[in-house]
Amino acid sequence: MKLADIIETFISGDWGEETVAEDTPNSVFCIRGADIVPITNHCFNGIPQRFVCDKTIENKTLKAGDLIIEKSGGSPTQSTGRIVYVSEDLIKAKDNVVCSNFCTAFRVKTGWNPLYxxxxxxxxxxxxxxxNFEGKTSGIKNLQLDNALSAIEIEYLPLENQNQIVAxxxxxxxKIKVNRQINDNLLLLDHSSRGAIVRLAA
Incomplete structure (x- = not known):
């Protein structure tokens, strides 16, 4: 079975506009390739806010369980094709979420755990x-997504087995998320303490 066989639908990206306008009245948070690592690390603060039309809200808003692929970018040592999972936490934090034009998203068919x-x-x-599935346009590497999906195999496992692997x-x-939150809180506490010491010294 190929990766192409397990995808139910694709959701294209939309970079939207920087400011609200009559044609683009809807606020969204737009995930770029640059946001993949922070989101994987459960940090959602840097995702840019954009404004999009009603059609984008209707057809391109992402849901928990969607998967976002970076189509363009990469480097000599880093290929395109990075992936990020749209989690419940992300949706709760940002509400309306889309991906940028340099990315695409997809939903898997019933019987597949998107986390698997x-x-x-x-x-x-x-x-x-x-x-193995990259081309170049104007110096930018582009993922030949259709070729990759048609070539890369994935073994079918019953959903119960998928869930056991994912658990x-x-x-x-x-655990990584909780540890990172603890570290962030400790850093905030440290900065606050230093500020209080400076004020007392003054």
């Missing part, structure tokens, strides 16, 4: 699979 697909894709990416990986990610 996410971890599988991430593993393929880490092993350099997507270097420990989710637990690890949750």
């Amino acid at each position: 697909v996410y971890y599988y894709w991430q593993n393929m990416y880490n092993h350099g699979a997507f270097f 420990p990986l989710i637990a690890i990610d949750e």
Whole structure:
């Protein structure tokens, strides 16, 4: 079975406009390639706010469980094809979320756990699979997504087995998320304490 066989639908990107206007009255947060690593690290603060038309809100707003792929970008040592999972936490934090034009999103078919697909894709990416499906336009690397999806195989497993594989990986990610939140809180506390010491010294 190929990756192409498990995708229900694609959701194209929309960069929108910087300011609200009559034609683009809807506020969204637009995920770029640059946001993939922070979102993976459970940091949502840097996602830019944009404004889009009603049609984009209707057809391109992402849901929890969607997967976003970086189509353009990369570097000599980093291929295109990075992936990020749209989590419930992200939707709760940002409400209306879309991806940018340099990305595309997709939803998997019934019978597939999107997190299983996410971890599988991430593993393929880490092993350099997507270097084989790149072209260049004006010096920018572009992922030949259709070719990649038609070529890369994924083994079908019953949903119960997929869930069993995903469960420990989710637990690890949750621990990383909690540790990062603790570190962030400690940094804030440290800065506050230093500020109080400076004020007292003054």
